[in-house]
Amino acid sequence: MEIRQLRHFMAVVTEGGFTAAARAELIVQSALSTSIRNLERELGAELFERTGRRVVLTEAGRALVPQARALLAAAEAVKDAVAAVTDLATGRVSIGTIQTLTCVDLPAELAAFHRDVPGVQVSVRDAPVAELTEALRAGELDLAYLAPDARPLPEGLTVHATWQEELVLVTAPGHPLAKAGRTLIKDLAEEPFVDFRAGTGLETAVRRLAAHCGLERRITCDVTQIGLLVELVRAGIGVAFVPRAIGERAGLPCVRIRQPEPGRTVVLAGRGPRPRNPAAAALLRHLTAAAPAAAGRPDGRRPAAG
Template identity: 35%
Template sequence: MELRQLRYLDAVARARSFTAAALDLHVAQSALSQQVAKLERELGVELLRRTTRRVEVTEAGELVLARGRRALAEADAIAADLDALHGLVRGRLRIGGVPPIGGLHPAALIAEFGRAHPGIDITIREEVAATLLDELADGALDLVLALVDPADTAPSLTGRHLLHEELVLICAPDDPLAARKRVPHAALADRPLVAHVAGSALRRNLERVAPDGRVIAEANELETLRELVALGLGVTLMPASVVGGVPAEVLAVRPLHPRVRVPVSMLWRDHEAPTPAAAAFRHHVLAAVTGRP
């Protein structure tokens, strides 16, 4: 059994796809499949069940992954400790959450960090907040940027509140709500809603503001949500910073009454020393937010 095989197995299990896992790992799909098959033959069990639509992890696969992920985390920690011993900032950085949130532009921060530390291999994972936080707790990610309060996450996680973001209502310019200066929460009762997928912070806040609203469409991309709303399919909530520059003839943006503000946070695992790369990125983000080096 090799660490490489465990890493390949973990990637396929998370992506539920050999194709997506191969892209994430920057390896040929044939090589990845061969190594996973080799591991299955060595262990004498089926770890992944291939279907026509996706890949499912078997019961034996879950058992192997539970211990395998701990082994991978320890192996990564050894490499990080050696880097730290030699005063190097290199290695691997795995970040979850990239769309602009609040006054924070994660893509720009990551690009700046990558230019400053070319020795670090950066992996970016985009998913809903609930999934990213689960992967952070499992050790698959080093850091997550999300619209959540660190105090509301699992006990194994901690983090730093960076800033607050206001959520605003967006609707088509000819929607009756566009005629209001502010939109009371009650005005969303029984309204058709275009929502982010379940598990996202935006979906959770939309359901809190409009518990009686009717979700008629879901999307995983902010741009898709904006387009569906602009075409009059429904209304939704979105971070003010994401829609601030949209022309009024395309989309109506209105504050809520009372206003809704959500925390923007950077999260990591509690009681665990960060890798040198993760520590450097934390410092980079905090310096950008506070304006202090």
């Protein structure tokens, strides 16, 4: 059994199919399929039920997933130990992010990090909060931007920095609320809403806000991509709560909510007080040193380092 085979197996699990997994691993599909078949032959069991375009884990496959994760994490730890003596001439760091991250310009920060340590490969995963949290705990990610919705992080995870983001109501241009510039939650009872349902901190923050204020939202459309939500709002299908920066970047009217002023917390989290992976430790130092002002905060308050 080879680490490469386990990595290919987990790629199929993560990507949901052989074609996407081969693309993610940068190999041809026939080579990935052969690798999986060889692994099944060595283990003496089929790992996937191949039904059309979809692949479904067998019982043996489900049993292998946690073991494969642990072995791959251990293999990465071996690489990290070697990379530590090379002064980051090589290395790899994996970071996760929520889709609606606005408090940090992550592409710009990663580009600056790459200029400092060009030999380090950076892997970025965009996923819902629960998936990012589990990947962080399993060692698949070194760091992650999460929106935990006021819930404590699982044991073993550490918050390195915190931001408070202001949520606003975005509307189509010309909407009556756009002219007012601000509104009360209770005045939105008759408004149609576009809902963001991607298992994210934004989704739970909006639901908590509505429940707290007794607002029964009339959902006309729900989406899992923030870009599509913005375009649906622009087209006039409904209004939506989003971080202020998303509305401003889209050029949509941003209506301020009064009583209460809604917001959400975003954190940069990792395992333990300091990453064991030298590349991850370097990226953490870079991201916390950059410490941009908290998104949507007129007072420019900087995130609290932990």
